[in-house]
Amino acid sequence: MHTLLLQWLFPLLLITSFLSINVELSLSQYEQHRNCSEDIKCGGIRLSYPFWGENRANYCGPPGFEVECLENVTMINISSINYRILKTNPSAPSITVARQDYWQTVCPQTYENTNINFSLFDYTSGLTNLTFYYGCASINLPGLNSTSQTCDTNNDNVSYVTRSPPSDPVANGYCKNGVNVTVFRTAALTLEANPMTLQAAVDGGFELGLQINNVQCNSCVESGGTCGLNTTGGFSCFCLDQAYATVCNATAPGAQGMSVPSLVILL
Numbered sequence: 001m002h003t004l005l006l007q008w009l010f011p012l013l014l015i016t017s018f019l020s021i022n023v024e025l026s027l028s029q030y031e032q033h034r035n036c037s038e039d040i041k042c043g044g045i046r047l048s049y050p051f052w053g054e055n056r057a058n059y060c061g062p063p064g065f066e067v068e069c070l071e072n073v074t075m076i077n078i079s080s081i082n083y084r085i086l087k088t089n090p091s092a093p094s095i096t097v098a099r100q101d102y103w104q105t106v107c108p109q110t111y112e113n114t115n116i117n118f119s120l121f122d123y124t125s126g127l128t129n130l131t132f133y134y135g136c137a138s139i140n141l142p143g144l145n146s147t148s149q150t151c152d153t154n155n156d157n158v159s160y161v162t163r164s165p166p167s168d169p170v171a172n173g174y175c176k177n178g179v180n181v182t183v184f185r186t187a188a189l190t191l192e193a194n195p196m197t198l199q200a201a202v203d204g205g206f207e208l209g210l211q212i213n214n215v216q217c218n219s220c221v222e223s224g225g226t227c228g229l230n231t232t233g234g235f236s237c238f239c240l241d242q243a244y245a246t247v248c249n250a251t252a253p254g255a256q257g258m259s260v261p262s263l264v265i266l267l
């Protein structure tokens with residue numbers, strides 16, 4: 001009776017433990033695959049690799065591409081300035097962003113130039129800087145356009161240029177501060193014809209290319225995988241069975257436990 005029980009119980013325990021190891025392994029691989037296959041959906045914007053944050057785990061993209069969804073607005077922090085993501089173009093790949101501190105205002109709390117991290121992004125063509133000047137003396141500098149606005153910050157009046165002024169008004173001491181805000185050149189041209197479009201030019205933002213290897217990720221996706229990073233930050237293709245360096249490949253030697261059918265045959 002006892003021997004019979006052991007004869008059956010031992011293999012049964014063996015099967016159960018092997019099965020649970022196998023299930024655990026494939027579950028975590030499956031979770032990585034599944035976690036990075038979900039898009040971030042926020043206020044009509046959908047983002048996938050290289051972006052992560054919200055429902056996408058931190059291994060679904062490089063550190064600089066973290067986004068946050070705040071009241072239906074997708075936000076990204078680039079070189080310590082928050083930007084709203086207005087639009088995405090996954091095939092470029094690129095994003096159109098606008099500065100949050102200049103959103104529906106030309107009076108930010110602090111005066112900081114648009115400053116892109118060029119190891120993560122690059123400027124697309126067709127961009128220019130709109131330069132704001134704050135606290136300028138009443139003397140009209142040629143080419144400097146003043147607005148009727150006054151900012152709470154030091155009671156500063158606001159002027160701007162769409163093209164570089166002949167001499168730097170800040171260096172000259174005519175204005176206290178200057179800020180470069182990158183915009184589309186077409187918006188700057190519209191502004192030159194119509195001063196009423198100042199806020200629209202700023203809120204329209206500008207387009208940034210992403211410094212990522214899109215070919216690498218596309219190959220992974222075509223093979224049924226989802227793109228992400230391994231523990232050392234290198235590219236990884238998460239597949240249903242395991243993570244691969246480039247594409248899903250069922251024949252590569254894997255770190256998997258024995259499959260269920262082979263266990264059954266073993267018994």
Ligand SMILES: *[C@@H]1O[C@H](CO)[C@@H](O)[C@H](O)[C@H]1NC(C)=O
Nearest residue numbers: 028031032035054055056057
């Ligand atoms: C997948 O994402 C969920 C939710 O963010 C998280 O709880 C889970 O730990 C993630 N899975 C893995 C394998 O990282």
Ligand SMILES: *[C@@H]1O[C@H](CO)[C@@H](O)[C@H](O)[C@H]1NC(C)=O
Nearest residue numbers: 042043044045070071072073
């Ligand atoms: C976000 O957008 C959804 C639909 O687009 C809407 O139902 C929801 O109320 C919005 N939430 C906020 C905080 O604006």
Ligand SMILES: *[C@@H]1O[C@H](CO)[C@@H](O)[C@H](O)[C@H]1NC(C)=O
Nearest residue numbers: 063064078079080117119120
């Ligand atoms: C730019 O991005 C790289 C890569 O993520 C990062 O190491 C670096 O600290 C960033 N620089 C700034 C100024 O944020």
Ligand SMILES: *[C@@H]1O[C@H](CO)[C@@H](O)[C@H](O)[C@H]1NC(C)=O
Nearest residue numbers: 076077078079080081082083
């Ligand atoms: C952006 O992120 C940096 C750290 O990476 C942080 O110091 C800074 O306060 C953030 N800026 C904003 C506007 O959230």
Ligand SMILES: *[C@@H]1O[C@H](CO)[C@@H](O)[C@H](O)[C@H]1NC(C)=O
Nearest residue numbers: 113114123127128129180182
């Ligand atoms: C805009 O100004 C910033 C900061 O001064 C500079 O880094 C950038 O190259 C300028 N962009 C364009 C399109 O001129």
Ligand SMILES: *[C@@H]1O[C@H](CO)[C@@H](O)[C@H](O)[C@H]1NC(C)=O
Nearest residue numbers: 135136137138146155156157
């Ligand atoms: C801007 O404000 C300064 C005081 O801060 C004032 O002297 C100057 O006349 C103002 N300039 C314009 C163009 O209103």
Ligand SMILES: *[C@@H]1O[C@H](CO)[C@@H](O)[C@H](O)[C@H]1NC(C)=O
Nearest residue numbers: 143144145191192193194195
């Ligand atoms: C800006 O100033 C220049 C030179 O004074 C002027 O020709 C142009 O019409 C002004 N533009 C706007 C938008 O006020």
Ligand SMILES: *[C@@H]1O[C@H](CO)[C@@H](O)[C@H](O)[C@H]1NC(C)=O
Nearest residue numbers: 113129131170177178179180
């Ligand atoms: C704006 O950027 C240009 C270069 O694109 C630079 O020459 C100028 O000094 C910058 N202005 C400010 C206010 O930083």
Ligand SMILES: *[C@@H]1O[C@H](CO)[C@@H](O)[C@H](O)[C@H]1NC(C)=O
Nearest residue numbers: 230231232233234235236245
């Ligand atoms: C991470 O990925 C990189 C690039 O694919 C590779 O060179 C490196 O060996 C991987 N590291 C680990 C721990 O898998």
Ligand SMILES: *[C@@H]1O[C@H](CO)[C@@H](O)[C@H](O)[C@H]1NC(C)=O
Nearest residue numbers: 223246247248249250251252
């Ligand atoms: C797996 O990858 C190797 C090396 O990249 C390749 O030679 C082989 O054909 C691939 N097998 C499958 C099934 O894709």
